[in-house]
Amino acid sequence: xxxxxxxxxxxxxxxxxxxxxxxxxxxxxxxxxxxxxxxxxxxxxxxxxxxxxxxxxxxxxxxxxxxxxxxxxxxxxxxxxxxxxxxxxxxxxxxxxxxxxxxxxxxxxxxxxxxxxxxxxxxxxxxxxxxxxxxxxxxxxxxxxxxxxxxxxxxxxxxxxxxxxxxxxxxxxxxxxxxxxxxxxxxxxxxxxxxxxxxxxxxxxxxxxxxxxxxxxxxxxxxxxxxxxxxxxxxxxxxxxxxxxxxxxxxxxxxxxxxxxxxxxxxxxxxxxxxxxxxxxxxxxxxxxxxxxxxxxxxxxxxxxxxxxxxxxxxxxxxxxxxxxxxxxxxxxxxxxxxxxxxxxxxxxxxxxxxxxxxxxxxxxxxxxxxxxxxxxxxxxxxxxxxxxxxxxxxxxxxxxx
Numbered sequence: 001x002x003x004x005x006x007x008x009x010x011x012x013x014x015x016x017x018x019x020x021x022x023x024x025x026x027x028x029x030x031x032x033x034x035x036x037x038x039x040x041x042x043x044x045x046x047x048x049x050x051x052x053x054x055x056x057x058x059x060x061x062x063x064x065x066x067x068x069x070x071x072x073x074x075x076x077x078x079x080x081x082x083x084x085x086x087x088x089x090x091x092x093x094x095x096x097x098x099x100x101x102x103x104x105x106x107x108x109x110x111x112x113x114x115x116x117x118x119x120x121x122x123x124x125x126x127x128x129x130x131x132x133x134x135x136x137x138x139x140x141x142x143x144x145x146x147x148x149x150x151x152x153x154x155x156x157x158x159x160x161x162x163x164x165x166x167x168x169x170x171x172x173x174x175x176x177x178x179x180x181x182x183x184x185x186x187x188x189x190x191x192x193x194x195x196x197x198x199x200x201x202x203x204x205x206x207x208x209x210x211x212x213x214x215x216x217x218x219x220x221x222x223x224x225x226x227x228x229x230x231x232x233x234x235x236x237x238x239x240x241x242x243x244x245x246x247x248x249x250x251x252x253x254x255x256x257x258x259x260x261x262x263x264x265x266x267x268x269x270x271x272x273x274x275x276x277x278x279x280x281x282x283x284x285x286x287x288x289x290x291x292x293x294x295x296x297x298x299x300x301x302x303x304x305x306x307x308x309x310x311x312x313x314x315x316x317x318x319x320x321x322x323x324x325x326x327x328x329x330x331x332x333x334x335x336x337x338x339x340x341x342x343x344x345x346x347x348x349x350x351x352x353x354x355x356x357x358x359x360x361x362x363x364x365x366x367x368x369x370x371x372x373x374x375x376x377x378x379x380x381x382x383x384x385x386x387x388x389x390x391x392x393x394x395x396x397x398x399x400x401x402x
Contacts, residue, residue, distance in 0.1 A: 003102035007036040008094070008128065010078070010087065013058050015195060016065045017173060017187040019166045023133045026161050027106055028071050031131065035071050036106075038062050042078035042085035055079045057200060064190040088123040095127050103128035106161070109135070109143050115150060125156035132158060135165040177201040180311040197329050199249035216258055216306055224265050227343075232261050234341030235334070242333045245358045249330070256316040256334045259306060263297035271297045285386050292386060295321040323369065323392035332361045339368050347371060362396060369393040 007027045011020065016038075024036045040058045059076055066072035077093065078085035091103060105128035107115075112132055115121050124130075130150075134143060147158040168186050176183050178201055183192055195201065221229050236257035243253035263271065268290035274297050275282050286292045299318035302308040316334040319327070323335050339347070340354045347353065349371055357364045373393050 001100070004035075004098075004100055005031070005033045005104065006094075006098075006101045007031075007033045007104045007106050007131065008039060008091070009036060009106040010039045010041055010090070012170065013038070013040045013062050014054075014170050015058070015061045015173060015187060015191055015200075017168050017170060017191075018185070019168045021065060021188070022166055023106060023108075023161060023163055024072065025069075026133075026163050027104065027131055030161055031104060031159070033071070033104060035073055038066060038072065038074040039078055039090060040074070040076070042081050057194075057198060061191045061194055064194055065188045067190075086119045088118070088120040088127075091124060091127040104131050105129070106131045106133065108133050112143065112146050112150070112158075116153075121150075122154045125150065125154040129157040129159060131161050133163045134160045135163055174201040197247045199252070202249070213254065213258065216255075219306075220258070220262060223262065228261060228264050231341065231343050232258060234343050235260055235337045238341045239333050239337035242337055242357060242361075243330075246329060246333070246361060248333060252310060252313050252316075252330055253333050253337075255308065255310070256313045256320075256330060257337055259302040259308065259313075260298060260317050260320050260334055260338060261294065262301050262306065262317075263294045266294070266297060266301075268293075274300060283386065283388075292321060295319065319388075322386045322388040323365065324388060325391055325395035327365070327392075329361065332365060336361065336364050336368065365392075365396050369396060 007024065009020065009024055009027075013020065020038075024038070027033055028036060040055070040062055042055070055076075059074070059079060062074045066074060078090060081089075083089075087105070091105065094101065094103060105124065107130065109132050112130075115124070115130075118124065132143065132147070134140065143160070147156070150156040150158060173183050173186055176186075177195060183195070217233075220232060224232060236254050239253040239257035240250050242248070243250045266274075271290050271293040272282070272287070274280070275293060278300060280293075280296050280300060282293065286296075296318050299314045302317055303314055308314060312328060312330050315328070316330045319331055320334045320338055324331065327335070336353075336357050340350065340357055344350060349367060353364060353367050353371075356367060369389070369392060372389065
């Protein structure tokens, strides 16, 4: 009986990215493999809670990345292994469980230089054909020389996977997330959304502890009138609840909620001066109605006076009145929390919106924006509708959100 040709690709996948997927697809195409098995690497045999949580994230990101490719599968065998995982042990276990499989172990060309330093390279070479991903910027003669040496010493069967030079790495993606740089197109959209919704790879020192929150509360109580301060606390708690319900950062949601209206009681002429002095753009609608500037000025004050450096928090504050197309999960949470917090009682559809908020953020945005647009149109103040509010409404009502 003809054996099933299985490609094995391992790695931490922290996170998985398009480079991994391109190599895997090229292996399928060039060697007519029946399937690829992605196996996230295990770490320590002493599995504490942080390890388990991290492994669960890595495994779920792999699942999301490959779910639309019928040739791609994944296994948690190394994550679940009771001992430290080594490649030779993984290949031995697969060979034992699935004798009908013909194994092809996929690695990068740089790993080929270190294969002899791995545990039992002779077992690895005996159990699997090694497919080496060769990018177009590497010296093919050096790789052939190394492959010839391994073939002589261990009987290794080494073949190339011709792969375009895709300059992307998991480390670079993690660094980009920490520095609030875009990662779109470096990994599947589902994985990008997962990283955002679970607040992965953020700097721990960006979180504020309870003592710092209490200090901000104390200062805000002096700056805001009584009703505005109570509204602020309501938004903070509501944003925190929504963050927990949707897997977002509790700390960021609370901080954004607490500071979202920090400029609300700043006099309008002062709001204008702050914007002009600090090159904060002002729309025609905002200039005619400077009260609308409290979001942009609030983001500025949150950074300059309250020491907030997290760009995601500052952005959420800046757009919490109008929204923007393609909002982040934190943007959505703050925008919605501001509308549904317990002191709000005037919106006619409020009960339904509150219920929907804990089930579907995008659908809730549509409901709020629709109500807002219709209210402003009916109030004969449609000239005072910020253009960004219309754009946000059209984006989400049109179903163009990812």
